[in-house]
Amino acid sequence: MMTVLHRENIHQIKQETLDEIIKSCNQDVRQTLHSLNLWAIEGETNPNAAKMINKSVNNNPFELCRVSFSDDLRQKSLSDKLDIFFYDYQLMPLLIQENYLQCAPTLSNSDNHKQKVTDLEQLSLLAKAAESMCIGDVCSQMIYSRNDSWSLLPYQGIFSTVAPCSYVRGHLRGMVNFSSFFGQRSRTNKNERLLNEIEKHICLKIASANKQQFNLDYLSYIAKIFIQPLQKLQQQGVEQCIALLDEYYLNRDDFQTIMELNTWGKTGKNPYDQLDTQTKSSLTRIYNKTAHRTPYAVIDMKKLKKSKGNLDEDDGEESDGDEEDKENEEEGDLEQDAMIKMAKKRAAKPAAKKPKGK
Numbered sequence: 001m002m003t004v005l006h007r008e009n010i011h012q013i014k015q016e017t018l019d020e021i022i023k024s025c026n027q028d029v030r031q032t033l034h035s036l037n038l039w040a041i042e043g044e045t046n047p048n049a050a051k052m053i054n055k056s057v058n059n060n061p062f063e064l065c066r067v068s069f070s071d072d073l074r075q076k077s078l079s080d081k082l083d084i085f086f087y088d089y090q091l092m093p094l095l096i097q098e099n100y101l102q103c104a105p106t107l108s109n110s111d112n113h114k115q116k117v118t119d120l121e122q123l124s125l126l127a128k129a130a131e132s133m134c135i136g137d138v139c140s141q142m143i144y145s146r147n148d149s150w151s152l153l154p155y156q157g158i159f160s161t162v163a164p165c166s167y168v169r170g171h172l173r174g175m176v177n178f179s180s181f182f183g184q185r186s187r188t189n190k191n192e193r194l195l196n197e198i199e200k201h202i203c204l205k206i207a208s209a210n211k212q213q214f215n216l217d218y219l220s221y222i223a224k225i226f227i228q229p230l231q232k233l234q235q236q237g238v239e240q241c242i243a244l245l246d247e248y249y250l251n252r253d254d255f256q257t258i259m260e261l262n263t264w265g266k267t268g269k270n271p272y273d274q275l276d277t278q279t280k281s282s283l284t285r286i287y288n289k290t291a292h293r294t295p296y297a298v299i300d301m302k303k304l305k306k307s308k309g310n311l312d313e314d315d316g317e318e319s320d321g322d323e324e325d326k327e328n329e330e331e332g333d334l335e336q337d338a339m340i341k342m343a344k345k346r347a348a349k350p351a352a353k354k355p356k357g358k
Helices: 002-007 015-024 029-042 049-053 061-069 078-087 092-102 119-143 150-167 181-202 211-247 252-261 277-289 301-336
Strands: 103-108 114-116 170-172
Touching: 002 015, 002 029, 015 029, 061 078, 061 092, 061 150, 061 170, 078 092, 078 150, 092 103, 092 119, 092 150, 092 181, 103 119, 119 150, 181 211, 181 252, 211 252, 211 277, 252 277
Parallel strands: none
Antiparallel strands: 103 114, 103 170
């Protein structure tokens, strides 16, 4: 940067001021050149003018999350800490919640001397951070509820971002991970939709108040009843399993969904996946060969389209006949009306005979 300034004949910037500009630009070369260009145009010589040109280049939520846990933010004001929250007040609390356990907190005294905390102190700080984030969630629910209490947004920023980072501020071990909330929320919506579908199919056999009651009181026991014949008898238990599915008005896809819903956690194993390939193939083959009871009507779309096409043709023919009948009726009505004189059709003149040639 000093070489660039010398070649551009800019000598009014001191070394200390240049260091402040570079630090404010987060050591980014292009941003530093842009700031120096602004400095040269303004012609400022004030050492504090670097703060006027300070432009935050940390407009990356992952980098802002790392800065929130660093010691550099310890001496900043509450307003500066809240600016990180207001960069994206929906995403930043999720990033803080996802990564606060990876932070190794340190204590700092008046001499800026860092001191590591014990395991018990670290556990206590993590508990305080978690409790603060819980209060932030309560504020978030009040904000996005029907009351629309948007005046609580700064308090949510304090409890969900500023306070947790203040408790565990130190060194962030590893990279900043993206929030797993979105993936888990998508999976929850999928499971709720599948559970609702199964509950509607089986409602003719089992009466439950709602899908939550069905999930807690019936689903685990039904899964054991369906999978036990295949686990004990393997291929010989396929017909018994199919008979149970027909009795409860379920199909093979519902059976696999029930097994998936009863698999808990990442380490949980799906009992259906543990069956041998021959048993699963036999189940699919025998199930497709036989007819089954369903609580809904199965519609063949190909036949439906063909039948609709035939109906449209018949309707077209009938409509043509109806139009002809209507025209004939209208003509008859006009002839019978005494107030209307129908124009007489002129007789066609006979064609003139051509003279015969001599």
